[in-house]
Amino acid sequence: MVKAQSGNVWTEKATVMTERDMERVLRRIAVEIVERNKGLDDVVLLGIQRRGVHLAARLREIFKAEEKVKVPAGELDITLYRDDISTLADQPVVHSTSLPGDITGKRVVLVDDVLFTGRTIRAALDAITDLGRPERVQLAVLVDRGHRELPIAADYVGKTIPTSRSENVEVRVKELDGTDGVVICERNGGAEHGVEA
Amino acid sequence: MEWRHKDLISLEGWTREELHFFLEQADYMEELMNRPIKKVPALRGKMVVNCFFENSTRTRVSFELAEKMLSADVVNWSASGSSTSKGETLRDTVWTLEAMGADAVVVRHGAVGVPDYLSKKLHRASVFNAGDGTNGHPTQALLDLHSARKKLGNLDGAKMAMIGDVLHSRVARSDIQAFRKMGVSVTLSGPATLMPEDTGSLGVEYVSDAREAARGADILYFLRIQRERQEDGLIPSIDEYHRRWGATDSLVALASPKAAVMHPGPMNRGVEIASSVADGPNSVILGQVRSGVAVRMALLYLCLGGAR
Numbered sequence: 001m002v003k004a005q006s007g008n009v010w011t012e013k014a015t016v017m018t019e020r021d022m023e024r025v026l027r028r029i030a031v032e033i034v035e036r037n038k039g040l041d042d043v044v045l046l047g048i049q050r051r052g053v054h055l056a057a058r059l060r061e062i063f064k065a066e067e068k069v070k071v072p073a074g075e076l077d078i079t080l081y082r083d084d085i086s087t088l089a090d091q092p093v094v095h096s097t098s099l100p101g102d103i104t105g106k107r108v109v110l111v112d113d114v115l116f117t118g119r120t121i122r123a124a125l126d127a128i129t130d131l132g133r134p135e136r137v138q139l140a141v142l143v144d145r146g147h148r149e150l151p152i153a154a155d156y157v158g159k160t161i162p163t164s165r166s167e168n169v170e171v172r173v174k175e176l177d178g179t180d181g182v183v184i185c186e187r188n189g190g191a192e193h194g195v196e197a
Numbered sequence: 198m199e200w201r202h203k204d205l206i207s208l209e210g211w212t213r214e215e216l217h218f219f220l221e222q223a224d225y226m227e228e229l230m231n232r233p234i235k236k237v238p239a240l241r242g243k244m245v246v247n248c249f250f251e252n253s254t255r256t257r258v259s260f261e262l263a264e265k266m267l268s269a270d271v272v273n274w275s276a277s278g279s280s281t282s283k284g285e286t287l288r289d290t291v292w293t294l295e296a297m298g299a300d301a302v303v304v305r306h307g308a309v310g311v312p313d314y315l316s317k318k319l320h321r322a323s324v325f326n327a328g329d330g331t332n333g334h335p336t337q338a339l340l341d342l343h344s345a346r347k348k349l350g351n352l353d354g355a356k357m358a359m360i361g362d363v364l365h366s367r368v369a370r371s372d373i374q375a376f377r378k379m380g381v382s383v384t385l386s387g388p389a390t391l392m393p394e395d396t397g398s399l400g401v402e403y404v405s406d407a408r409e410a411a412r413g414a415d416i417l418y419f420l421r422i423q424r425e426r427q428e429d430g431l432i433p434s435i436d437e438y439h440r441r442w443g444a445t446d447s448l449v450a451l452a453s454p455k456a457a458v459m460h461p462g463p464m465n466r467g468v469e470i471a472s473s474v475a476d477g478p479n480s481v482i483l484g485q486v487r488s489g490v491a492v493r494m495a496l497l498y499l500c501l502g503g504a505r
Contacts, residue, residue, distance in 0.1 A: 077225065079500075080237035080267075090199050091502035094225045144455040 006126035010168055010185040016065040016161055017182035021140070025158035026055070029140050030062040032156050037107055042135070044103055045073040048112040048124055049095040055142060056111040058118040072120075076110070081123035103132040109156075113171035118152035143182055145169045200499045204316045204324045208375050216379060217340065217394045219495055223343050226498070227491035229266060234444045243501055248291070249327070250276040250306040255462055255486070256327050256336070263493035267475050268329035269501075270428040276410075278296040280442075287311065288318050291424045295322050298346050301501055303327050325502050334367040336493055337461055343488040344481050345416055347375075348457040353380035358410035358452070360442050361420030361469055362391040368461045369420055372487075375397050376434075386410035387420075390431040407442045414452045417479075418459045433467055444470040449479055457481045 017025070037043055040063060047056030053075040060073045077095040085091070110124055121139060128137060140156035145163045161184070163169060168185045171179075198218045202211070211219075229235055245264045249257055257273070266270045274294065285293075302319065304312050305327040312326035328334040329399055340373050344353055357376055363369040363385055373383050383401040385392060386409070396403045411417055422438060432438045439445075449458060458479040466472050475482060 080229075080239040082239075083504055085239060086242070088502070091499050094222050094498070096225055097228055126238070130236070131232060146375070 009188045010170075010189060013184045013186045015166070015181060015183050016169075017143075017159060019180040022158075022180050022182065025064045025142065026058050027062055027066075029156045029158060030059050030066065033059070033109060033138075033140065034063075036138070036155065040067060040069045040071055042106050043071055044100060044106045044108050045071055046076050046099075046108050046124075046128070046136075047073065047076060047102075048110060048120065048175060049077040049079075049097075050109045051113040051171050051173050054175045055113060055140075055171075056109075057175075058141070059109075059111065061125055064136075074099040075123060076104075077125055078120055078123040078127055081118060081126045083123065097117035097127070097131075099131060103128070103134050108134040108137045110137060110139045112139070112141050113143065113173075114169050114193050115139070115144045115152075115154050115157075116147055116169075118137050121152050122150050123166060141168050203498065203500055204312075205335050205496060206313045206324065206326050207318055207333050208338055208371065208378070211378070213378055213380070216375070219320070219339070219492075219499070220343050220346060222499065223488070223491045223495040226494035227487065229494070230487065230490065235266050236267065238268045238270060239498055240267040240501055243269045244272065244298050245269045245301045245303065245497070245501075246272045246274050246294050246457055247300055247327075248274045248276075248294070248304045250311075250329070253305055253327065255489070256305065259486070259489040260325075260327060260336075260493050262490050263497055266490070267494055267497055269497065270298075287315070287492055290313050291319055291415075294424075295319055301325065301497070304329075306330070308333075308383045325496065325500075328367055331365055331367050331370070333371045335371050335375075336489070336496065337368050338371035339492040339496070340485055340488040341418070341459060341461070342374050342379060343376055343492050344484040345457050345459065347484060347488070348454070348481050352376070355415040356413060357383045357416040357418060358383050358386060358407075358414040359383055359418040360386045360407050360410060360418065360444075362422055362426065363387060363420065364391045365423070365426075365502070366391050366420050370399075372418065373401055377401075381416070384410045384414070388432055388438070391426070406449070407448060408451055410446050411451045416457050416459060417444065417449060417452050419469050421461065421463070422465060424465070424468070439468055440470075443468065444474040446471065446473055449474055449477070451480075456473045456480075459485060462486070 047053035056073050060071050063069050063071045077097045079092045079094045080190040138155040141154045142158040144157045144160045166187050170183050172181050174180050244458055299322050301323040303325045306329050309330035311329050311334040312324050316324040377400055385401050385403045386407045424430050456479050460482050464470055
């Protein structure tokens with residue numbers, strides 16, 4: 001059974017992205033989003049709580065500076081859609097969901113920090129279905145660490161990082177963690193199951 | 198925060214930090230009420246039984262909506278026509294419900310202490326007190342905190358005037374406990390015949406003049422007056438009650454300009470509250486109803502989750 005992260009001791013193993021790497025990667029993703037959608041018409045950014053929200057805000061800033069377009073951005077909390085609620089020792093904390101308007105007919109770009117099992121994205125897709133009917137949904141992630149348990153793939157990937165399940169990929173953002181960057185941590189004792197970041 | 202409560206019998210054991218955390222979770226639950234599809238799968242597969250041994254419409258409907266919005270399976274068990282009238286004991290009734298797979302029992306009963314008793318008898322299921330006699334109504338207190346906080350922001354240091362029939366009110370008992378816990382000072386007012394003897398031990402003050410209680414208050418809480426109280430000789434007449442302790446525009450004018458006017462419902466317009474106040478700019482009475490669904494969702498979500 002996957003236990004709450006607080007019960008484990010994690011040691012930092014390696015830095016895989018610095019502040020500058022993160023900035024560069026986000027700029028590249030921004031360019032790809034513009035290319036793929038032939039502009040930014042009808043594009044809506046939807047950040048997944050909690051770090052995805054801040055990454056979506058960064059993308060929004062880049063679009064504002066480079067494309068002179070204010071892309072609507074919202075935040076999505078998927079807690080109430082998780083499929084593991086009855087197996088966790090404690091109820092996961094609920095965060096806010098707020099949309100910048102009706103998403104029906106829009107091109108929603110979901111933004112998350114780490115793509116791992118794919119279960120978060122499955123939950124996010126269910127949540128979106130309850131909120132409206134976008135024309136299409138795309139997925140942007142800063143890190144894809146593998147170990148998918150569902151048939152889900154990202155449209156925009158910052159960096160693919162092969163990991164073992166006893167490792168954890170931690171994305172840090174200034175707004176929550178005081179610093180930008182990505183580190184790999186290893187659980188002491190190296191148990192067999194990882195924890196989704 | 199690690200949530201440590203499985204039941205809600207009374208708010209006595211809840212800390213102020215827990216109340217803050219809980220109210221914030223309720224804020225996010227309230228967001229769901231604005232969505233086109235007001236339903237999330239969080240409690241799919243959980244069975245909740247609403248066991249109402251006393252009449253109630255708003256509390257039962259509010260719990261039922263909260264349960265349905267979280268996708269729990271809902272069963273309503275009403276006392277009339279049930280096995281209780283055939284002589285089954287309360288304990289056997291809830292054991293039966295648990296054997297049928299109930300994960301939670303929401304109970305309202307005319308007798309004090311029934312939810313507490315049931316929580317000790319049930320092996321696995323959560324118990325939520327939806328009102329027991331004149332003892333307590335903790336989810337009402339939670340929804341009152343939620344809507345007062347929405348209107349006023351921080352409640353710490355706020356002043357509340359609670360006016361009306363405190364003696365027979367379980368709402369009063371739970372609210373006094375909860376608001377004091379959040380740092381609110383409470384002053385009671387109403388006919389002396391409708392006051393408990395132990396106002397001092399509740400940590401509240403009593404003044405007979407409603408104007409004195411209302412002056413400068415941030416929250417004006419009006420309790421329901423049952424018309425039967427006049428026949429019992431506890432109030433002189435409905436008219437006089439309304440004049441001296443009812444929510445009138447002139448009474449509300451004495452409170453802080455942004456004061457929240459609250460009432461647990463159902464209202465007796467023209468008795469404990471004038472229509473102009475009930476529908477006026479300070480009234481948060483319909484907000485209380487919305488908060489009711491939100492706090493019950495938060496309660497169900499936090500207490501029913503987790504591996505058992």
